[in-house]
Amino acid sequence: MTTRRPFVGGNWKMNTDRAGASALARGVVDGLVGLQGVDVAVFPPFPYLLTVASILRERGSSIRLGAQDASDQPDGALTGEVSLAMLRDCGVSVVLTGHSERRHVLGEGETIVHAKTRAALAADLECVLCVGEKLDEREAGRTNHVCEEQVRLGLREVPPEHVDRLTIAYEPVWAIGTGRTASPADAQDAQRHIRGVLADLYGNDAASRIRIMYGGSVKASNARELFAQADVDGGLIGGASLKATEFVAIVKAAAGVGAKAATL
Numbered sequence: 001m002t003t004r005r006p007f008v009g010g011n012w013k014m015n016t017d018r019a020g021a022s023a024l025a026r027g028v029v030d031g032l033v034g035l036q037g038v039d040v041a042v043f044p045p046f047p048y049l050l051t052v053a054s055i056l057r058e059r060g061s062s063i064r065l066g067a068q069d070a071s072d073q074p075d076g077a078l079t080g081e082v083s084l085a086m087l088r089d090c091g092v093s094v095v096l097t098g099h100s101e102r103r104h105v106l107g108e109g110e111t112i113v114h115a116k117t118r119a120a121l122a123a124d125l126e127c128v129l130c131v132g133e134k135l136d137e138r139e140a141g142r143t144n145h146v147c148e149e150q151v152r153l154g155l156r157e158v159p160p161e162h163v164d165r166l167t168i169a170y171e172p173v174w175a176i177g178t179g180r181t182a183s184p185a186d187a188q189d190a191q192r193h194i195r196g197v198l199a200d201l202y203g204n205d206a207a208s209r210i211r212i213m214y215g216g217s218v219k220a221s222n223a224r225e226l227f228a229q230a231d232v233d234g235g236l237i238g239g240a241s242l243k244a245t246e247f248v249a250i251v252k253a254a255a256g257v258g259a260k261a262a263t264l
């Protein structure tokens with residue numbers, strides 16, 4: 001029977017310094033020693049990837065190293081960009097695409113999100129494609145429509161053989177970094193709809209295997225209830241991932257909930 005192991009990611013965004021990133025990585029690794037049944041990734045800022053990679057390696061940790069962004073281009077005259085091959089060279093195995101701050105603060109449109117998602121998966125990396133509605137879209141009853149469009153556009157021309165490396169993060173924009181969290185029922189409704197879209201694109205079996213995380217002001221105190229929902233397979237954590245004890249508690253909540261059986 002298909003089951004989905006929970007997956008929890010810590011998105012450090014443009015936070016920490018070298019000493020702080022090292023201390024945070026050590027705290028997370030030490031706090032999770034021996035914990036099973038959950039996949040974990042951390043997404044440090046680019047300049048600290050190698051530092052965090054060496055901490056994970058020297059402690060024999062299974063925590064994956066993630067990148068918050070990547071270019072869709074292989075190389076060339078693109079000042080400031082970082083390629084997927086460079087990231088892999090630094091030990092990265094998973095990449096975020098379509099994060100709401102890149103879409104709505106930094107102006108990345110669907111064309112770029114799509115190109116990055118397709119390129120990351122084609123490069124044999126795991127990809128977490130983030131989708132979610134803005135507050136006015138939720139209030140206008142357009143949540144499912146917006147998420148569906150972002151999933152369909154982000155995954156255009158992504159072949160079925162690549163989607164086993166795909167995770168979707170449902171992150172309502174109004175809940176990111178605001179302290180406001182979607183109710184567990186609202187998260188479940190949106191994520192159920194997203195799974196239906198994945199089933200339409202790739203069939204029930206594939207859609208049953210793809211993990212869908214929730215993100216948006218997840219804390220240790222609300223994690224368990226969110227992760228317990230049938231289509232919530234862990235979380236993408238921003239602010240609360242910057243404190244090792246808090247992030248460790250969130251990961252333990254996901255492990256406590258355990259794997260989800262396919263419901264399609």
Ligand code: PEP
Binds near residue numbers: 171176239
């Ligand atoms: C995020 O950055 O993806 C996020 C969900 O942030 P926060 O947990 O701070 O809302």
